[in-house]
Amino acid sequence: MAYLDHAATTPMLDAALEAYVATAREVGNASSLHAAGRRARRRVEESRERVAAALGARPSEVIFTGGGTESDNLAVKGIFWSRRAAGAGRDRVVCSAVEHHAVLDAVDWLVRHEGAEVSWLPVDAEGRLSPQRLGAELDQHGDRVTLVTAMWANNEVGTVQPVADLAAVAAGHGVPFHTDAVQAVGQVPVDFAASGVAALTVTGHKLGGPTGVGVLLLARDVTATPLLHGGGQERDVRSGTLDAAGIVAFAVAVETAVKAQQEYAARVAALRDDLVARVRRAVPEVVFNGDPVDRLPGNAHFSFTGCEGDALLLLLDAQGIACSTGSACSAGVAQPSHVLLAMGADDDRARSSLRFSLGHTSTAADVDALITALPAAVDRARRAAALRSTPR
Amino acid sequence: MRVLAAMSGGVDSAVAAARAVEAGHDVTGVHLALARNPQTYRTGARGCCTLEDSRDARRAADVLGIPFYVWDMADRFHADVVDDFVAEYAAGRTPNPCLRCNEKIKFAAVLDRAVALGFDAVVTGHHARLGADGLLRRSVDLAKDQSYVLAVLTREQLDRSVFPLGDSTKAQVREEAARRGLAVADKPDSHDICFIADGDTRGFLAGRLGEAPGEVVDALTGAVVGSHTGAYQYTVGQRRGLHLDRPAPDGRPRYVLSITPKTNTVTVGPAEALEVSTVRAERPVWTGGARPTAPVECEVQLRAHGDVVPATVELTDGGLHAELRRPLRGVAAGQAIVAYRPDPAGDVVLGSATITA
Known part of the structure; x- marks a missing residue:
């Protein structure tokens, strides 16, 4: 099998898995006062320090959560509620048009249930946000804005955003800036303090850690109203017994991925560039999506003109190639990607897209397998799609 | 495969x-x-x-x-x-x-x-048999048999189907x-029409077609005997829910005999007026053998889970003509007539067509 879906989830690192198992064998609630509790707490706090050091944050800025979706929801809703409560008439969210659904749907929920106003930040044809555009938006609405949220790197097309520039514009208007860095950590350099963002989402399973553990880095001067109430763990922002084993494994994975980032990016980007060049040679009429330069090293995203992405996925799956169409709803029906639509693609091009994402276990053999299977699959998918547009 | x-x-x-x-x-x-x-x-x-x-x-x-x-x-x-x-x-x-x-x-x-x-x-x-001989037959479970709703399939479609x-x-x-x-x-069996979740076909149609008040007319006397809010709410053979203003002179129940969209009229009459012995149908398919050039003695079924009667079926130019040996009631245009050849190994679907009259 050629696994080309590392952006969905990537294999756990051995070191992380071993750390998980070792910690999971130990009893102890990190909130307990006795020796077992103290041992668990020590594991958690050491992990917090390791994560903070790896990501340029202070330990007190690390809030452990149940993963990327929770961190995004906590940032978007929590900062919105907190800022609305603190400021007169602040009810607006500024959100990029290409966010993951964990941000997009949280913002949408605020609009539908909390009376929030929203400004969508558009992207250009390569999926890039514009700091000037953000500046203009904040010039107009700045005193009413609760937060700006824009991802560090896009999960579908791989475009890396000018996060520090965007955060600086937001800071200039006194507005906290949240970034979903789920796809970015371990792939590109991410430094919380240097970036100037107020809140940053990370999840474990995209970088070799376990699923179900993540963090929200939350600057000390920013408050978020909690989503979960209970024992008051994590600065009272996120109640719930701390998952010591998951947290220890997460810290190992973050530290390892960040330490290896440069070397990893160089190796995987070279593989990716080879993949892109060979796909373009092997298949006629293919569009390479996303920013050609500022992009995630493992991401290759194409529109195969005249194909339906889900048909192509089925055909490649049958050949042992795992890839992704990008976005799917809960019923599993392929929807045209909102990211590509925001980049100006029409419905057909949006539906004709596939993402191949490489990761730490990827090899040249994976790329070879794809190039072997792809031309016939595209050919077949094109014929099937042509048939669909012909009425009986 | x-x-x-x-x-x-x-x-x-x-x-x-x-x-x-x-x-x-x-x-x-x-x-x-x-x-x-x-x-x-x-x-x-x-x-x-x-x-x-x-x-x-x-x-x-x-x-x-x-x-x-x-x-x-x-x-x-x-x-x-x-x-x-x-x-x-x-x-x-x-x-x-x-x-x-x-x-x-x-x-x-x-x-x-x-x-x-x-x-x-x-x-x-689907509950139907389709063997190596390429013939579509009724399921061994006659209560669950779905050959009627499959009889519309052509030879090409059957050749690429497995039941x-x-x-x-x-x-x-x-x-x-x-x-x-x-x-x-x-899991319980599915029933009714999957896209009408509450089973209220009349309500579903009313929502799509709106109200269209019209007259209910007696076939024998020509008299207006009631009114309706949409002729589409009626099916040939229907007895219940007619809400007639005047009882029939003979006091016997009346049934929907026909629906005339052009005048938005529902025509009602006695049960025997429902009886049909001649059926005309369009868009025939024939998969039970070579397309017949002469009338075929067989059995026909005119609705899902409906009665089966002996009949003579003839393919005409673009259509199908059936003479039933025993009259049937409630034959509705739009339903399929399916011709079967009785067979101890499962009755064989010969062909089907859409009833026009």
């Missing part, structure tokens, strides 16, 4: 897929998303369009260890089945949407796409599902 198993989320299609796997085929499961907004059709186990059904189908595919995908056929389904259903009623006919779905969706849009993607055939959980359940009763299918560890073993 490389086959595509259409998996509704029910017990039949799950066992059909399992049997295809066991027969050595390379099986891929597909659930058809037919509702434009699945939430609106969310009614438990009634139809085949809910998110629960999609999950049940996925779970069954996972247990069988086969790939599984959801194909979005909502637009095609809406145009070819739902809109057609409404238009047929508006035209005074009584459509069978399951038959139309087989003809236009499962064994057309889905089959065509499957073939284009390299599959050899489509596997479904693994025709030799089993529903009880056997459920028992096998339980034995195979398929969670849908006890």
Whole structure:
């Protein structure tokens, strides 16, 4: 099998898995006062320090959560509620048009249930946000804005955003800036303090850690109203017994991925560039999506003109190639990607897209397998799609 | 063979897929998303369009260890089945949407796409037999037999279809599902029309077609005996819910004899006026052998689970003509007439056509 879906989830690192198992064998609630509790707490706090050091944050800025979706929801809703409560008439969210659904749907929920106003930040044809555009938006609405949220790197097309520039514009208007860095950590350099963002989402399973553990880095001067109430763990922002084993494994994975980032990016980007060049040679009429330069090293995203992405996925799956169409709803029906639509693609091009994402276990053999299977699959998918547009 | 198993989320299609796997085929499961907004059709186990059904189908595919995908056929389904259903009623006919779905969706849009993607055939959980001789026969379980709604399939469509359940009763299918560890073993059968979740066909049609008040006329006297709010709400043979203002002179119950959309009139009359001995139909298909050039002695069925009567059937230029040996009541335009040849190994579907008069 050629696994080309590392952006969905990537294999756990051995070191992380071993750390998980070792910690999971130990009893102890990190909130307990006795020796077992103290041992668990020590594991958690050491992990917090390791994560903070790896990501340029202070330990007190690390809030452990149940993963990327929770961190995004906590940032978007929590900062919105907190800022609305603190400021007169602040009810607006500024959100990029290409966010993951964990941000997009949280913002949408605020609009539908909390009376929030929203400004969508558009992207250009390569999926890039514009700091000037953000500046203009904040010039107009700045005193009413609760937060700006824009991802560090896009999960579908791989475009890396000018996060520090965007955060600086937001800071200039006194507005906290949240970034979903789920796809970015371990792939590109991410430094919380240097970036100037107020809140940053990370999840474990995209970088070799376990699923179900993540963090929200939350600057000390920013408050978020909690989503979960209970024992008051994590600065009272996120109640719930701390998952010591998951947290220890997460810290190992973050530290390892960040330490290896440069070397990893160089190796995987070279593989990716080879993949892109060979796909373009092997298949006629293919569009390479996303920013050609500022992009995630493992991401290759194409529109195969005249194909339906889900048909192509089925055909490649049958050949042992795992890839992704990008976005799917809960019923599993392929929807045209909102990211590509925001980049100006029409419905057909949006539906004709596939993402191949490489990761730490990827090899040249994976790329070879794809190039072997792809031309016939595209050919077949094109014929099937042509048939669909012909009425009986 | 490389086959595509259409998996509704029910017990039949799950066992059909399992049997295809066991027969050595390379099986891929597909659930058809037919509702434009699945939430609106969310009614438990009634139809085949809910998110629960999609999950049940996925779970069954996972247990069988086969790939599984959801194909979005909502637009095609809406145009070819739902809109057609409404238009047929508006035209005074009584459509069978399951038959139309087989003809236009499962064994057309889905089959065509499957073939284009390299599959050899489509596997479904219909209760009907289709053997090596290529003949479509009734299921051994006559109460569950679905050959009527499959009789519309052409030779080309049948040649790319596999029905693994025709030799089993529903009880056997459920028992096998339980034995195979398929969670849908006890799932209730689907009933009624999958896109009318509450079963209120009149309300559904009224919502689409609006109110259109008109007269109910007695066929014998020509007198107006009542009023209605939409002729599309009536089906030939219907007795209940006529709400007539005046009783019949003879005091006997009256039935809907015909619907005339042009004048928005519902014509009623006594039961014997419903009796039909001659049936004309259009768009015939003939799969039970060579296309006959002379009249054929056979049996015909004029609605799903309806009575079967001996008849002489003749294919005419673009149509089908049947003389029934015994008159039938409640023959509605829009339904299919299906011709069967009695056979101890399962009655064979000879052909079918859509009743016009």
